[in-house]
Amino acid sequence: MPYPQEIGExxxxxxxxxxxxxxxxxxAGIAGGYQWFRQRSSGQPVRVPLVPTDTPAYGxxxxxxxxxxxxxxxxxxxxxxxxxxxxxxxxxxxxxxxNSAVSYITWNYNGxxxxxxxxxxxxxxVRVSFLNxxxxxxxxxxxxxxxxxxxxxxxxxxxxxxxxxxxxxxxGVHLYHCHIAPVTRHISKGLHGMFIVDPKExxxxxxxxxxxxxxxxxxxxxxxELYAFNGLPNYYKRYPIPIYQNQxxxxxxxxxxxxxxxxxxxxxxxxFRVYPTGMTLKPSYETDVITMGTAERHILEFAxxxxxxxxxxxxxxxxxxxxxxxxxxxxxxxx
Numbered sequence: 001m002p003y004p005q006e007i008g009e010x011x012x013x014x015x016x017x018x019x020x021x022x023x024x025x026x027x028a029g030i031a032g033g034y035q036w037f038r039q040r041s042s043g044q045p046v047r048v049p050l051v052p053t054d055t056p057a058y059g060x061x062x063x064x065x066x067x068x069x070x071x072x073x074x075x076x077x078x079x080x081x082x083x084x085x086x087x088x089x090x091x092x093x094x095x096x097x098x099n100s101a102v103s104y105i106t107w108n109y110n111g112x113x114x115x116x117x118x119x120x121x122x123x124x125x126v127r128v129s130f131l132n133x134x135x136x137x138x139x140x141x142x143x144x145x146x147x148x149x150x151x152x153x154x155x156x157x158x159x160x161x162x163x164x165x166x167x168x169x170x171x172g173v174h175l176y177h178c179h180i181a182p183v184t185r186h187i188s189k190g191l192h193g194m195f196i197v198d199p200k201e202x203x204x205x206x207x208x209x210x211x212x213x214x215x216x217x218x219x220x221x222x223x224x225e226l227y228a229f230n231g232l233p234n235y236y237k238r239y240p241i242p243i244y245q246n247q248x249x250x251x252x253x254x255x256x257x258x259x260x261x262x263x264x265x266x267x268x269x270x271x272f273r274v275y276p277t278g279m280t281l282k283p284s285y286e287t288d289v290i291t292m293g294t295a296e297r298h299i300l301e302f303a304x305x306x307x308x309x310x311x312x313x314x315x316x317x318x319x320x321x322x323x324x325x326x327x328x329x330x331x332x333x334x335x
Contacts, residue, residue: 046206047244047247048207049243049331051065051069052065058097058099061111061112062111064229064230064235065235065236065239065241068210068230068241069208069209070116070117071117071196071210072087072116072118073085073119074086074118074126079125082124082125083121085120085124085125085127085168086127086129087127089109089110089115089130089131089140090109090131091107091178092107092109092134093107096113098216098228098232098323099226099232099233099234102226104216104218105189106189107134107138107178107189107190107191108190109140109191113192113214113231114212114214114231114254114256115176115190116193117193117194117195117210118195118196119196119197119198120196120197120198121197121199122168122169122170123167123168123169123200124167124168125165126166127165128140128165129161129163130156130162130163130164132157132159132162134158135158136158137158138156138178138180138191139152139154139156139162139179140164140176140178141176141177142175143174143175143195144166144169145167145170146166146167150164150165152164152178153179168197170197171197171198171199171278171279172277172279173196173252174197174278174297175192175195175256176192176193176194177191177192177295178192188215188224188257192256194212194254196252199281201281203281204248205248206249206250207243207244207247207248209241209243209249210230210252210254211229211230211253211254211326212229213227213228213292214227214228214229214230214257215228215258215260216233217258222259223259226322227314227319227320228323228324229326233322234323234325235326236312237325237326240309240327240328240329241329242331243304243328243330243331244330244333244335245304245305245306245307246304247333248302249302249303249304250299250301251272251299251301252297252299253265253297253298253300254295254296254297255294255297256294257294260319261294262292263292263319264290264291264316265290265300265313266288266312266313266314267288267310267312268311268312270288270302270304270310271287271302272286272287272300273301273302274286274290274298274300276298277296277297277298278297289315307331307332310330311326311327312326312328313326
């Protein structure tokens, strides 16, 4: 059964695929959009606030408030009785305006940092058509289980394309990133994204959001000067993420910060249940602060009983003050 949010949109035409030698691969798509009300098994609606349309993108062409609930389910088709999810990813070089004073040349997937949040169901066949237009050799290395031929360590030269195809296993919260040496540089320049594999039986309905912890070495000294959630420093501090009071929130959290051994994540005035690496159906423990090394990721679930604005940030204050700070705007239940 397809996800309710699945929407297909062609990115490449057949002529382009033939030019790349990929004419046998059907065109894929970026899927997005929002499911504002989804029913719980109890019949109670899952309320997801409408994202304001006037929040600025600072000329970047991406809006982190929309990104927080944007999942790419690919273009879905059936082959020999199996569900195939086709994705198209383009590596490129883009200047990202980090704040009013700092612009930064990123290497990225599909023109955004982090890259699209790719999503499949356990057992689906994933087919990723990767085109490198980034000016350097790049790859896509997926965390998960797959054959060595699609492990993403073989360089894809600028102007070339490659197809990564594998089964979506195991279920959990994973990631993908470039694996060209120096890997630290390629990841920290922006070549990373989240890859979610849902369990076959699914999870209980919730307001689902994504936060990727990023950082920027703006002067090439192998130290980070700016930090961010979903690409832009302090964005959610200025434009809080709206959620509803007493609504279950499922947060997919990923740390891809290089040059720092570990980051913490803390929510104010609340506790969250932790599903390590998203590979459990029951929470392992409950806390209000978690420590994550580079490439570590988890599912956190929580609900806010009181309305108002509440901070979330790493509990290393210097990192929070350097841009890794945000707010949840908890909207009263009767709004």
